[in-house]
Amino acid sequence: MVKNTWLAVALLVSVGAGSLMIHNVVFANTKPKEPSFAKNLQVLTFLKSKQQLKGWMHMIKTSLGVNCDYCHNTNNFASDAKPPKRIARVMLKMLVQIRKDYFAFPNAQKPTCFTCHQGHKKPVNAPAEGFKGFPGQI
Numbered sequence: 001m002v003k004n005t006w007l008a009v010a011l012l013v014s015v016g017a018g019s020l021m022i023h024n025v026v027f028a029n030t031k032p033k034e035p036s037f038a039k040n041l042q043v044l045t046f047l048k049s050k051q052q053l054k055g056w057m058h059m060i061k062t063s064l065g066v067n068c069d070y071c072h073n074t075n076n077f078a079s080d081a082k083p084p085k086r087i088a089r090v091m092l093k094m095l096v097q098i099r100k101d102y103f104a105f106p107n108a109q110k111p112t113c114f115t116c117h118q119g120h121k122k123p124v125n126a127p128a129e130g131f132k133g134f135p136g137q138i
């Protein structure tokens, strides 16, 4: 009897796990809910308004010292055609993660794109002299 009960429990658990797997297979490809004010946000999906999106875009523009059209076709902001936009998305992902994971302590001055870029398209490189022998990889 005890043995059968355990069998039943094991069966229930595995059926549960199975349906969870099916659930994941069916729904894994559904995109995260898109904010209504944009068509192609993949990182900034947590934003609540167009105003907040503007704030982020102006931060990016100022940090790199560029205009919106450096990354965007200004007739179609959702387009990913320009390579700098695609790189910027990777950078955004990094920045959001850093801000969340490493600057969650009270009153943290959270990094922005400016922290590294300082108004340049590419961050200014390291002083050659002091970095002699520093291996580039990891």
Ligand code: HEC
Pocket (backbone or CB within 6 Å): 037, 038, 039, 040, 041, 042, 043, 044, 045, 053, 057, 058, 060, 061, 064, 066, 067, 068, 069, 070, 071, 072, 077, 078, 084, 085, 086, 088, 089, 092
């Ligand atoms: C360095 C590149 C870069 C610059 C400069 C930039 N953006 Fe963006 N922008 C992005 C990236 C990357 C995304 C997509 C973010 C995501 O996937 O969450 C985006 C998304 C957007 C979107 C949402 C489009 C949609 O429907 O999906 C708008 C609108 C936008 N930017 C406007 C602007 C404006 C206005 C400026 C200038 C003030 C600007 N951007 C400057 C990189 C940039």
Ligand code: HEC
Pocket (backbone or CB within 6 Å): 060, 064, 084, 085, 087, 088, 089, 091, 092, 093, 095, 111, 112, 113, 114, 115, 116, 117, 121, 122, 123
């Ligand atoms: C931790 C430092 C760091 C931060 C923060 C950072 N970047 Fe970068 N970024 C770099 C470095 C380093 C490069 C140069 C990489 C290369 O091209 O070899 C770069 C390159 C780029 C490029 C490509 C430039 C080119 O001419 O090829 C874009 C676009 C860019 N960053 C956008 C952004 C945006 C937008 C943000 C903020 C969301 C950001 N970055 C935040 C370090 C950073």
